[in-house]
Amino acid sequence: MTTPTTAYDFDILIVGASFAGAACAIAAAQRGLRVCVVERKHDPGEKLRTTGIIVKEAAEQTLLNQIPAAMTRRIEQVRLYAPSLKQVALAAPGYYFLTTDTPQVMRWLAEQLRLHGVDLRLDTTFNQCARSGEGWQVEGIGSTRYLVGADGARSRVAQRCGLGEVKQFLYGIEYEFPGARIIHADALHCFISKRYAPGYIGWIAQNPTGVQAGLALRHDPERARVPDIDGFLLRAGIAGGIPRHLKPGHTRAGLIPCSGPVVDMARDHAILTGDAAGIVSPVTAGGIHSAWEHGWAVGCAIASHVREGGPPPERVAIEAAPRFRAKRALRWAYDRLQFDWPFDLFLHSPPLRWAAERVYFHKCSG
Template structure:
């Protein structure tokens, strides 16, 4: 069989999804001179978002996200953790911070960055189908591509079409945005533990560049789906978190959040999953931007190295570069099965619980 040449293909890589993981992969590959096509079903990359958009210090300093325009971010240096009875502790680590973001504007900025670096970003173009061919994939609406990358979320169509692993465990989250509003304590990320309102996860309130973001997520059971009671949650915790009364939400975000760690079989036969599609989300904090960015970037670089320099197969690099979250997966298992309100009410101020909380929020983010 003859070896395929560049002229046999319309693109080196087709990436489905233009969120953080997809953008990182596209930028990494395009900077190495690959022909990159990014398919994004939304016409506006800043609309209908599922992400809170909190960027941790590592991502803000060690990735291209350090170039996000300053007006699109707000620095937060403290976490206030609330027990179910609303007693609280302040958590911080020297030099550590988070950035809340004007997430719609950040996504539009990333779209511009992809175009500037030569990626062919096609907004309003959904992935519909693909079939395996010699040396790559025939992608409907695009043509022949050497690699197909799925960055298309927790219910990845690329995963299903290519026979790759699929996310099996989820949280379901809802977030309200209150434009122009200001918290009484705007310099903290307020996190609330409550088995009643957030079984398997937490609620949160944070100041962002646009106003206030409030959210609630809980364990998702497809057979017994439950919608988060965010209205009841805010009535319960709003005053403690410094939320002004009588606010009316503007934008609402909702969606599934992977929580089981990386999927099995995330890469095979020049098809690779990244980001939420690959389960690259912390099973405990559900934070995904830093991990998704690093994994997407590694995959983009690996594809370029394989095609340009004869490096190792990108599929193997994709698997090796995926964080395992072993400790956090164990914590997820325990939290799912052993969550009770009374230990947090009783032990919130104890040194062991404070230590554990600081490990989750500030350290060992790869664990």
């Protein structure tokens, strides 16, 4: 067995302390590497761009199963609404989601990094980098054998290292209503509407601290528009159980990759993961589980290569990325063939229920 060299300040430097970056860091640190994570935010729980909804697989099969119970709420049903607001209840035996007190989960995740011996540097911005031997010299931070970009849909690491960049996005906005409760708090409420959410959906869910309600649509940089979440809530809020008099507290907003993994996500000791690598479901936009799994695989692969001469982690990163083939096909069809009337007409039909259950309850691969 070989040991990491001391020619670099770090074996891995990871930009971004969200789910993918944290998974990569913890996996590598557990295997004895010197890991640094830089995060531009002073508080990991502020200015969030994730809904924080965790699927069953992540809740049971990853370190996220250690999130304190007070930070999560179990949701076992999906209520799917047609544009007319007709609805159908969907469920799968044993399947569930966890909504979360997301700011507290992100702070808990930062503490996990520290507990695992990761050098976590908050309020630190990644600006420039240059090649240093086989690795990278990062301005103001130090040298590293491997540089990992877990810094979101507009990854600066991808730009600086000449890696592939995400090209297609949804744009989402979400309101938080602290202390609020909805009538059917055991369900994730999902709304289909070409008017308010072309290319995606709206949603309402109960979480441990209140209610979250969001809307996302296909982002066209040539004709960019902000989702009309206020109009959406006037239309659908009562159906989802939100009284009209409620005023939102915090707001989350940002771009969501929707085209699948980027091309050229890893090269020359630089690797992308999470949103930076486009590892987000093109249909449901669920990213936490796939981001965690890919980040963990990258961290393990770098440790294996550095300590034991394992296969190149760049190759592992590319091979470990989910392809989302079926969901990318659905994404293509949804972008081009979305009409309101089929959902109004066939909402209760067996074929639509069958398709919806495979989207929401992960009954199909890819």
